[in-house]
Amino acid sequence: MKELVKRYPKAPVNAVDGLSFEVAPGEIFGLLGPNGAGKSTTIGVLTTRVKATSGSATVAGRDVIRDGVRARSAFAVVPQRSNLDRSLTPRQNLRFHAAYHGFSRAYRNARADELLDQFGLTEAADKKIDFYSGGMTQRLMIARSMMHEPTVLFLDEPTTGLDPQSRIFLWERVREMRDRGVTIVLTTHDMDEAAEMSDRVGIVDHGKLLALDTPGALTRRLSGQAVLELTVTPAPGDDADKLIAALTDVDGVARGERVSSAGPAIPAAALAMMAARGGPPPTMPAMPAADGAEVTVRLYLDRAAAALLGPVVSVLDARGATLANVQLGDPSLEDVFIDLTGRGLR
Ligand SMILES: Nc1ncnc2c1ncn2[C@@H]1O[C@H](COP(=O)(O)OP(=O)(O)OP(=O)(O)O)[C@@H](O)[C@H]1O
Numbered sequence: 001m002k003e004l005v006k007r008y009p010k011a012p013v014n015a016v017d018g019l020s021f022e023v024a025p026g027e028i029f030g031l032l033g034p035n036g037a038g039k040s041t042t043i044g045v046l047t048t049r050v051k052a053t054s055g056s057a058t059v060a061g062r063d064v065i066r067d068g069v070r071a072r073s074a075f076a077v078v079p080q081r082s083n084l085d086r087s088l089t090p091r092q093n094l095r096f097h098a099a100y101h102g103f104s105r106a107y108r109n110a111r112a113d114e115l116l117d118q119f120g121l122t123e124a125a126d127k128k129i130d131f132y133s134g135g136m137t138q139r140l141m142i143a144r145s146m147m148h149e150p151t152v153l154f155l156d157e158p159t160t161g162l163d164p165q166s167r168i169f170l171w172e173r174v175r176e177m178r179d180r181g182v183t184i185v186l187t188t189h190d191m192d193e194a195a196e197m198s199d200r201v202g203i204v205d206h207g208k209l210l211a212l213d214t215p216g217a218l219t220r221r222l223s224g225q226a227v228l229e230l231t232v233t234p235a236p237g238d239d240a241d242k243l244i245a246a247l248t249d250v251d252g253v254a255r256g257e258r259v260s261s262a263g264p265a266i267p268a269a270a271l272a273m274m275a276a277r278g279g280p281p282p283t284m285p286a287m288p289a290a291d292g293a294e295v296t297v298r299l300y301l302d303r304a305a306a307a308l309l310g311p312v313v314s315v316l317d318a319r320g321a322t323l324a325n326v327q328l329g330d331p332s333l334e335d336v337f338i339d340l341t342g343r344g345l346r
């Protein structure tokens, strides 16, 4: 896909704004981005549902923009919103799809039964689609996408709204397809899922590609190679913000932030007043005194976490703070995503 642009009629900006990337055969490729980033539009163009404004795109070597009809037999798509035919039963939806792709009656009947069974829909196979739950609808659309043998499978938010059982089940099917050599392009908002499932991930926003790499390489690239999370209690009289500032001053700490504190912060003066009156009113939850409040601090490091444990502990010792818990970790794909796309809502 090269320099792909899509501007919807009357829209002030491009929904897809010069996207170029390639997905290798047999790969699971995750397309991530905030709401409205242009993921579904991109999938729409690649699956011939949306007409591109400019640029070029091929799927399995077939030009989806100039020769959509020929391209359609090479891929299958599970769209974000149901496009099942509500005038047909679930079983008929499956059979009809295979008929459209030119499969024989014997093949399509047998394949439909097999998939209905595999997806736990045999008993509901002849009901009205209107009676299907969200998860059943999703399973039926995935079953439909497997009725013909596609080279490339597009899944637009396939696990949104699925219960954990269906989610695990779906990922087993997706891995099976990948093992059979099917290329998979998916979108998701679940960062853990994206990191676990995708060989490579592309992060888009405002129709542009911000990053494209393996999940591991993306997280390593984030400022700081590691994260150190401390649960500490500042010494009596010390202030948590001053303590964090001192920790951020340690050589090798790129950035420090307070994650959460135990209980809502209450000004020391208010607590002193409560104490003078015989302690907090009974309706208030018990909470540590301001001086003894435990805080969780996250430090983003630009070197290995183990090397900084010593210096960090020295700072805590010097200030008389008590350390309750330490966690070493890598930044997550979600950290990368927020770092690239910001915290604002779309
Ligand atoms: N049919 C349409 N007509 C006009 N504008 C559209 C249409 N479909 C999408 N858009 C606009 O194009 C932009 C990209 O939308 P798109 O659905 O591709 O985003 P997305 O990344 O899939 O978002 P989400 O995560 O919410 O599914 C948005 O600004 C959206 O409002």
Ligand SMILES: [Mg+2]
Pocket: 039, 040, 041, 080, 156
């Ligand atoms: Mg979408």
